[in-house]
Each structure stands twice: as structure tokens, then as C-alpha cells.
Amino acid sequence: MDLYCCEIAENENTAYDDPTLLQDRVLRVLLKTEDRYVLPYSATLSKQKEVTVEMRKIVAEWMMEVCEEQKCQDEVFSLAMNYMDRFLMCCSIMKNQLQLLGTACMLIASKLRESRPLAGETLVYYTDHSVTKQQLSSWELLVLSKLKWDIASVTPHDFLRHLLNRLPMEDNWMIRPEMVLNHAKTLITLCAREFTFSRYHPSIIACASITSALCGVGWVGKSGRTLQDLLQRLTEITNIEKDYVEECFNQIDKMIRDSTCDQATQSSEVNPCDNIRPGEFTPPPGKNQEHEAALTPTDVHDVHF
Missing domain, CATH: 1.10.472.10 (Cyclin-like)
Structure with a gap:
């Protein structure tokens, strides 16, 4: 029997659909397991004193751009957001730590789902060096401990x-x-x-x-x-x-x-971000830099929707 290589792109290795894994028993297991990783229906960010839903969305959009530019597997971003939300439900942080949290969640998710995980140096670069590699490693362990190392979350x-x-x-x-x-x-x-x-x-x-x-x-x-x-x-x-x-x-x-x-x-209007002043998040890297698409968020506290 011939062996087939399913490489589609340089950073993406996928397998053919296995009929055995698409049986009803596997679907039933997924439906049963997913309950462990879902927030309560009435969940809010009430435990957070500084972080708001709007701030979360801004950092989420930045994380999505990083995953897209790095050509991550589709599951990486959804998995990282699941980690972030579960962490925010059990641990209060300051708003200037939110980007660091998102970066750590992306690192963990890529290690679980990617054949070539995101490098710590790459993620530090995307934050415009507003965090250090040592901070990223420390927060990686912090997130894992708060999630009790239960990171094999079921995603859509x-x-x-x-x-x-x-x-x-x-x-x-x-x-x-x-x-x-x-x-x-x-x-x-x-x-x-x-x-x-x-x-x-x-x-x-x-x-x-x-x-x-x-x-x-x-x-x-x-x-x-x-x-x-x-x-x-x-x-x-x-x-x-x-x-x-x-x-x-x-x-x-x-x-x-x-x-x-x-x-x-x-x-049709003037860009509303023109008058936003820099805050806790560092300004984005210059447009002449290589990864200009994934910009570091501006001060999430000053963005009005």
C-alpha cells in the first residue's frame, strides 16, 4: 500500500479523513466531553476589575491577525480564546497584562495543535517587545496551572x-x-x-x-x-x-x-482611531517592518465602540 503525504502548504500538514474517526461513537464522545470547557451561560467578566469585554475583543482581533499571518491551523485561535476566557473567569488581571495573557494562550494552543509551534521569539516580536520571553514563559505556566493542565479543549x-x-x-x-x-x-x-x-x-x-x-x-x-x-x-x-x-x-x-x-x-467617515492616545499597550511597529498586518493593540481602555 502506497504512503501518501498530505502536505498542503509549507506550515500545514493534514491527514486524509479517516472514516473510523467519523463514526457516531466519536461524535458522542465529543458531545459528552465539550461540557467541561464551556463557560456558564450567565458568565460575565465580573471577576475582572479592569478588563472589559471591549478590551478582550481588541486583543482577540490582534491574536487573530497573528494566527492568520503565521498560517496557524484553524483550531489554534479558537483554542487560544477558550484558554483566555476560562482564565479570565478564575483569575483577575490588570488591563496591561491582557496582551501578555493572549500571547501565552496562543503559545500553548500552537503547541497542542501545530506540527511546528509558534516560537516564543516570534510572539515577542508581534507584541513589539512589550513583553519578554521570560514573562511569556512564566505566564505560560500560570495559565496552565489555573486551567489545571486541562487544555485538550473541544472546539467547534x-x-x-x-x-x-x-x-x-x-x-x-x-x-x-x-x-x-x-x-x-x-x-x-x-x-x-x-x-x-x-x-x-x-x-x-x-x-x-x-x-x-x-x-x-x-x-x-x-x-x-x-x-x-x-x-x-x-x-x-x-x-x-x-x-x-x-x-x-x-x-x-x-x-x-x-x-x-x-x-x-x-x-465613509474619518478614522475614529486617529485621536486615540497611546496607553498601556505599546504602539504598533512601523509599516516598513515585515509583519505589519498584525499590529499591537492600542490602549484598549481608550477605544470607544
Whole structure:
């Protein structure tokens, strides 16, 4: 039997889908395990005296840019945000430590999911050297200890293949599963930025993201089925109540519409960040530097939404 190499890109090594791992038993284990890594539905950042939801989102966007520029696996960013949220629920920090926390979470997540983890020196560079490698190592141990070394979190990405393989997606509808998969991955990444979605089970986010992706590519019209038919099918697969998936689906739809409106507003008005003064976070590196896309956040306390 021939051996195949599944390398797609220089930094990405993936395996072929294993039918054994897509069986019902594996899906049931994922559904049972995910409860351990979800925040309570009424969770807030009440334990934090300085850190707010808006600050979390700004650092999350910076982390997303770093993961994108470093071509990390899709799961790394979602996993890092899960670590961050669980840490913030049990340990109070100062606002000038939030970027350091996010950097440590990315380091841990990349070690768990990447074949080539992010280097500490690279992450220090992306912070514009506002943290040291020694601080990063210390916070890595701090995060691991606060999470009790339970870092093999279930993410929405883990459910995508299981769900898509069980949905009716005939070829004559001209809808390729890979296209739906890529759309769903993008939506899951955007959901990880928002603290609201940290209270949903990963399976619910995965179901809602697939639903939104299928609606976006015209699945409802091409298949002759309705949105409720799709939600009902996902309920049968996961045993999740349809109302939960529909609620998350509506939240995703609202997030996309709000994001579109914000982009339209920013393109027609003066940049609101022009008058922001530097604060606890160091200013971004110069535009002539190599990694200009992943800018260090400005003072999250002074950003108004």
C-alpha cells in the first residue's frame, strides 16, 4: 500500500479523513466531553476589575491577525480564546497584562495543535517587545496551572466534518462540502472574537456556522428544503434542541450585519482611531517592518465602540 503525504502548504500538514474517526461513537464522545470547557451561560467578566469585554475583543482581533499571518491551523485561535476566557473567569488581571495573557494562550494552543509551534521569539516580536520571553514563559505556566493542565479543549472545528458528512449535500446542487467547510471555519473564527459566543457549546456554534454557511451559498433554494428542515436535521444528528441552534444562528447573522455596517461607516467617515492616545499597550511597529498586518493593540481602555 502506497504512503501518501498530505502536505498542503509549507506550515500545514493534514491527514486524509479517516472514516473510523467519523463514526457516531466519536461524535458522542465529543458531545459528552465539550461540557467541561464551556463557560456558564450567565458568565460575565465580573471577576475582572479592569478588563472589559471591549478590551478582550481588541486583543482577540490582534491574536487573530497573528494566527492568520503565521498560517496557524484553524483550531489554534479558537483554542487560544477558550484558554483566555476560562482564565479570565478564575483569575483577575490588570488591563496591561491582557496582551501578555493572549500571547501565552496562543503559545500553548500552537503547541497542542501545530506540527511546528509558534516560537516564543516570534510572539515577542508581534507584541513589539512589550513583553519578554521570560514573562511569556512564566505566564505560560500560570495559565496552565489555573486551567489545571486541562487544555485538550473541544472546539467547534472538531464537529465540522462529523456534521457535514451526515448532511444531504448531493453533487447536483453544485454545492461542494469543502466550500461550505471553509465558510463555516471563517464564521467560527469570527465567533471566537466575541465574548457572547464563549457561552455556547462548541457543537452549537458548529451547527449554527454550518447553517449560516449553507444559507449563504444558497442551499435552501437549490435543495428545495427549508431552514427549519436543516435545523431539524442537525437536531437529529446531535440531539441538541433546535431552539439553541437557531438562537446561535441568529446571533451569527446579527454579528455579520453589524460588522458590515461598521465597515461601511468607517469607509465613509474619518478614522475614529486617529485621536486615540497611546496607553498601556505599546504602539504598533512601523509599516516598513515585515509583519505589519498584525499590529499591537492600542490602549484598549481608550477605544470607544
